Amino acid sequence: MNLLPTLSVIVSIALPTAALAQDHRGHNEGLQITISGGIVSAPSYLGDDDYQTTVFPNISLSYGERLKASLRGIEYTAIIRDNWSAGGILAYDFGREEDPGKSDLTISGDASTDLIGLGDVDGTIEIGGFVEYGAGPIASRLELRQGVDGGHDGLHGEASVSYRGLFDVFAAPAFFSVGPKVTFADDAYNSAYFDVSETQSIASGISEYDAGGGINSYGLSASVMMPLSEHTSLVGFVDYDQLTGDVGDSSIVQERGSQDQVRTGIFINYTF
Template sequence: MKPITTITATMLAILPVSVFAQDAAENAAEDTFAGHGIFFTVSGGLVSAPSFLGSGEASVYALPNISVAIGDRLNVSLLDGVSYDVYKDDNLSAGATLTYDFGREDTPSEHALLLSSVPNSEIAGLGDIEETAVVGGYIEYIYGNMQATLEIRKGVDGGHDGIVGDVDVTYNAPVEIFGKQSVISFGPTASFSDDSYASTFFDVSAAQSAASGISEYDADGGLMSYGLHASAYVPLNQNVALVGFAAFDQLTGDVAESSIVQERGAEEQVTAGLILNYTF
């Protein structure tokens, strides 16, 4: 059984990546653990998300995570994989990632971290999409309170060998919440893929159609979705921070026209969550 669904894992991308939020966490840790170059963060929270990409049903999941920051370039996360800044200066950073696509189950109701009910016949018959090791790269540019990021990833071993990417533009606004210097981040986002990725998640073969009752469909790549993501980072003390996030994504193109989406799901994808981080 997979530990977490594709859509829930994707929500990690919504968590605040603002330089202000990161600096606040790093400075808090440095103030408490001066001289240490390794910081651990244990996270726990709840996420309401579609049970699969394209689902019209919202489900609530537990979201546990452990991450390690080694210096200011290397990050390792249980859910988000490994990222390393190959190049880094005050405004521009570029690096590589090794992540894990958790695939898709055709029986979302059996998910190990599921806390609410899911119609167990929603996509039964499509078959599971196996987990996939994914490599990628990213480039990020920061100018004042604005931040732009491009990330591209490719499956190399497992359920798919497709290419998928994201473009994000984020405005980071320092604010005071609960009497604490905090950060609200928000901005537009878009996702795209090649034919292989779109086919893996949104095609319906003749055999799958017969087993599931969903019409046959052949998806091509291109722009998959566009939307608006927002998050709030609130440090409660030097070690503990509260993170809230929400996202609206509109599926588009061949993905939106897939019979999976049209007959068993929805083009509008809404996600929200609340997470507590403890850094030491």
């Protein structure tokens, strides 16, 4: 399973509900550490039509409103003005293995062998930034990341809007977030993951393809967070992407995978 898309989904979906819960409990100005454990079902690689179910551990920390860090990377909010905020990102793209071994954390599903012959895409250090705007129950975010060292040197990003609210479960508040999103990337990023050269085509049996930049996917994300105690919460999410443009038309997707990508998961978080 490719970790980066899954980590990105978990962070981007969970953040709106976590932010809404924080609004109701009051802001914490000190250090908070969250240890998470859960089960995630996701495609083995972006574009695959086979799924793996995996036990997924994570740890994240935040310091006040400005600093957040997790396995996905580090995010610092430099500007906070009324309903606006903006900041920088230092992230890591975990890349893609052509023949991944089965992880000890995998519960079901086999590691995909679809990409043998394409070679690995090495992990990449990325730098970038984000802008967020929130007004009442609406939260929006634009994020950009540029590869600077590793398997790709491209630019990619995501724009999303979510509606946040709460409802009661057994007389206790539960927080939800739901909304659309779109991802995009330039030629360099898409080429690293979706090009198939003549040599790769011979080795893999996948038709040659030259991917360009543009809109990569559009979709919908939803999550629910239910506090179980002062320090513990339960989070469930579902995420759907429809691959489109040059990514959706890639021979990797058309011949070995699917344009429909679904990720689901449930997590228990402990924050202290």
